[in-house]
Amino acid sequence: MAILTMAGILDARPRVGYFYTGKTTMQAIGESIKNKRVKDYKSVPILVKENTSVYDAICTMFLEDVGTLFVVNEQNDLVGVVSRKDLLRSAIGKQNLEDVPVSIIMTRMPNIILTYPDETLHEAASKLIRYQIDALPVVRPKQGKDGSQTETKYEIIGRITKTTITRAYVDLGNEEL
Ligand code: ADP
Numbered sequence: 001m002a003i004l005t006m007a008g009i010l011d012a013r014p015r016v017g018y019f020y021t022g023k024t025t026m027q028a029i030g031e032s033i034k035n036k037r038v039k040d041y042k043s044v045p046i047l048v049k050e051n052t053s054v055y056d057a058i059c060t061m062f063l064e065d066v067g068t069l070f071v072v073n074e075q076n077d078l079v080g081v082v083s084r085k086d087l088l089r090s091a092i093g094k095q096n097l098e099d100v101p102v103s104i105i106m107t108r109m110p111n112i113i114l115t116y117p118d119e120t121l122h123e124a125a126s127k128l129i130r131y132q133i134d135a136l137p138v139v140r141p142k143q144g145k146d147g148s149q150t151e152t153k154y155e156i157i158g159r160i161t162k163t164t165i166t167r168a169y170v171d172l173g174n175e176e177l
Helices: 002-006 025-035 054-064 084-092 121-130 162-175
Strands: 010-013 017-020 047-049 068-072 078-083 135-143 149-161
Touching: 002 010, 025 121, 025 162, 047 054, 054 068, 054 084, 068 149, 078 084, 078 135, 078 149, 121 135, 121 149, 121 162, 149 162
Parallel strands: 047 068
Antiparallel strands: 010 017, 068 078, 135 149
16 A cells, blocks of 8 residues: 555555555656656856866866856856866867966857756756756846846856756655665
8 A cells, every 4th residue: 555655656644544545656757757846956056256267167166066057147147067078179179278368268148058947857867868958047037127027138047967967867766676
């Protein structure tokens, strides 16, 4: 009974008993996947300012042990994304990496693929696959001074990566044990 309840096939009501939910195991797994939200799985985003040098960005990537850095302006609005390959590509050239700001090599707004706290992890994972990228910034639109939402300005409140999705996958496997 306990196993069938955990699998979502039976529902347990205290002092009433067990009843059949009518869900197949696959439906229950699907529901569990769709219930996982970005806000419950997001990790800490690593940010650099747009005038940070490529050299310092490489150091930050090593020190923070991440594969993607998010770039912000003085107001902390999201302006860009820098990945490992972006940094490698710029290191192939002959420029002095201490003289090149990340703003020159980053992928910039409005071309950044975003995710939101209330989006499902499944939607975020689909974006990683569809756009062939490793990470998404979790953002909140910034309110304008008059209370209106400015579409292009976002505050970064987290990060979703392929590792996040792997962790959720492991959790899902443990739920079904
Ligand atoms: P890697 O460079 O390690 O393969 P990615 O696959 O994430 O890492 O990056 C591939 C390209 O996509 C890079 O040029 C990077 O700037 C860009 N990129 C990474 N994340 C995003 C994102 N969330 N939105 C838009 N472009 C991105």
